[in-house]
Amino acid sequence: METSTEKSILQIDSYQPQAIEAKWQKQWEETGLYKTDIEESHMPKYYALSMFPYPSGRLHMGHVRNYTITDVIARFKRMHGFNVLHPMGWDSFGLPAENAAIQNNIPPADWTFSNIDYMRKQLKQLGLAVDWDREVATCKEDYYKWTQWMFLYLYQRGLAYKKEAPVNWCEQCHTVLANEQVIDGRCWRDDSLVTKKKLNQWFFKTTEYADRLLKNLESLKGWPERVLLMQKNWINKSIGAEVEFAVEGRDIKIPIFTTRPDTIFGVTYMVLAPEHPLVELLVSEDYRESVQQYIENTKLKSEMDRTATDKEKTGLPLGINAINPYTGEAIPVWISDYVLVEYGTGAVMAVPAHDERDFAFAQKFQLPIRRVIEQSGQAGQPGQALKAAYTEPGVLIASGEFTGLDSETAKEKITRLAHDKGFGKEKIQYRLRDWLVSRQRYWGTPIPIIYCDHCGTVPVPDEDLPVRLPKDVDFTVKGVSPVATSPSFKNAPCPKCGTMARRETDTMDTFVDSSWYYLRYIDPHNETKPFEPQLIHQWMPVDQYVGGIEHAILHLMYSRFFMMALSDSGWTEQDEPFKNLLTQGMVLKDGAKMSKSKGNIVDPDAIFKEFGADTARFFILSDSPPQADFDWKESAVEGCFKFLCRVWRCVTQHQSAISFSLALPAYEEMSGETRELFQWTNRTVGGITTDIETQFQFNTVISKIREFVNYLSKFEPGEEPNAVYSHAIAALLKLMAPITPHLAQELWVISGGDGALYTQSWPKWDAVATQSDVVEIVVQVNGKVRDKFTVASGLPQSTLEEMARQRPKVIQQIGDQQVVKVIVVPNKLVNIVAK
RNA sequence: GGGCGAGUGGCGAAAUGGUAUACGCGCUAGUCUUAGGAACUAGUGGAGCAAUCCGUGCAGGUUCAAGUCCUGUCUCGCCCA
Structure with missing residues (x-):
């Protein structure tokens, strides 16, 4: 790169983005232009937040898009007189660092921090209006100390607990996974098949807030409908009944959960999950061996394979009967893998006439199908054979005293009878599970717990935090956390009795780190608390959160859970973290997903070098609305660069006509081309303001900027200072300032403007003057x-x-x-x- | 199978029920130039010499007027089963 650009800037010859951008970035950093005074209270607050990146090595175009969108919003709000908080940080614990450590023998910390340094440099080149003094990294002690504090906070409130349970195990990652991290039976990270393992693990009690997590969704007006729907489906509340079926000839009762108590007279058999603890107890000798074989086979299947409706059903009878408490009828008890032990009670009453999977199962094993619901209004023919399960509500038939009732009423009465007679009750069931947070990995926040032979499970006292990650570890071990290989870490005195005890060697899921980082940004250097509650009250919730749709459930739900838990004791005032959410689309290359294997990665560094950050920012906002996928095309980037060159020429060519201090004449006194120019300016300002305020429609914002510049380039302002023309140029530069901050600032100064455009107020517009004559x-x-x-x-x-x-x-x-x-x-x- | 969303030029896409294709990419022709992969000018949905006709996945409907609203249907995407 040539170094003689300083001269050409002075001569305002041509657009030299690299020189301009470096110059202004340096100046902005030196003057602290983007520092947020958190205590300032004259301006209303605005908290703009991007989902912070994992420091994988270099920025990709998805990052560029994400941070540009948030940056434009932050700058737009600042120009509207808001006190803007726009921070940045690093989600810097995680597996890739550990894998790099194994492969290249580099400590995870070194790998991570060198990536952070590189990516921070890249982000600064992008010209973000970020207050870098608030930067956090979740892998640093001054951060994970407080993540541990959060764990203990939850523990003390009974929201963190340890239990043995069958959990999702990813062989590839050598660790367990939370339910949310298993997608279609595969690991969210590496797509490998997830199996079940029975382990003693730490959980966060997300189910405690199931109802609140669901109910609050209604208040999140600024969230995309589909994200709300995805969370609603994930929590999946169902109201039903739990009913106990006695086992014939034994003193055992099997509770089942059903959402369709109205179909209980149609039960013809019962199914237990193969892993159900009663199976061992109930199975008759004749079937024991084959049942055991079946259980073994089940372990190899994914949840997806087990529950898919189009899969061939399998199962075995246990050779015993249960009694339907409503009819007194004896029905056979089977096991089948389409019933999951984690859901409900791990047992279902089977009503093949009115449930698809029960129907398929009954057909295969020739179990009776008894119809007890018919479509209301249709004459009943109970004897007629069904071709498929009728799963809709309707009117009860052949259901004893409940015959003739509609499904809704029957559900209620049938459930009440169970309650009155003591063999059942109404039950609300959620699909949402507790969040499994233990990980058998090194590069994460250590769980601050000590196990003492005398005192049991003992939390590490606050004053002993952080529990530091040891460095003397062996990364090559499999199946246990590498932390467990550290000779210095494993043993520690019990905080209660002082005798030698064992430390917990698992670390936390990295989603724990990212569940509260937006709070730490507000008070990042606090050494005595995770944050000052007073400041949180003032600054939360986040006014605009921007990130990828892939976090629709995981990160967004965990964060909501944290806020609820913290708000319950007044640490936060609000219980929802994110007021408005924008989920940006993917960045594609020529219509295809960018990937290393396809070799179609666009490198931000190369773009910065060739065209500058302003071109990258301008282009990535130009062709699609932020919510839609964006197609990166080389020729289109060039087009944007050429346009910025045109803006440069347009503003610099009539410098003698520009004087920002001139007073505008009254609109009524304007005439001819000047009047038209003023109308154009008003129309453009009005249109762009509306486009940003309503939907962040940056693509139409950019087309309006282009139209305005097309018009301005043909406009002849004359040699003398021209107030209306100067007003138009000032408006153009202010409109462009959030999108191409360096170019706008440079042209502002060239044209005689004072100070930082960033703190200028957004141009005003008069609706009356938008109308052409x-x-x-x-x-x-x-x-x-x-x-x-x-x-x-x-x-x-x-x-x-x-x-x-x-x-x-x-x-x-x-x-x-x-x-x-x-x-x-x-x-x-x-x-x-x-x- | 259920829910949600989307289908508009060669391509990315615009359009409070009111001129469909703004803005851009690409393409064509021209001007300037030693040169052009720079800049500028003009053109660019389809058919037709033309008047004109046809055009927003498909089929209907409401309306003075439908890309937009309603009903059905097909395809694609996402989520849930």
């Missing part, structure tokens, strides 16, 4: 465009109608037909209806 009227005959004419705006409807009817083309079209109706839309259109 002349308008084109479209004339339709019977709804088809036949003619157009141009007139002064604001003419009355009757005049427009009269003018339209006199047009030769219109007269010709009407011919000898009768005009039955005329519709006039002022300043726009006349439609003549003739028959």
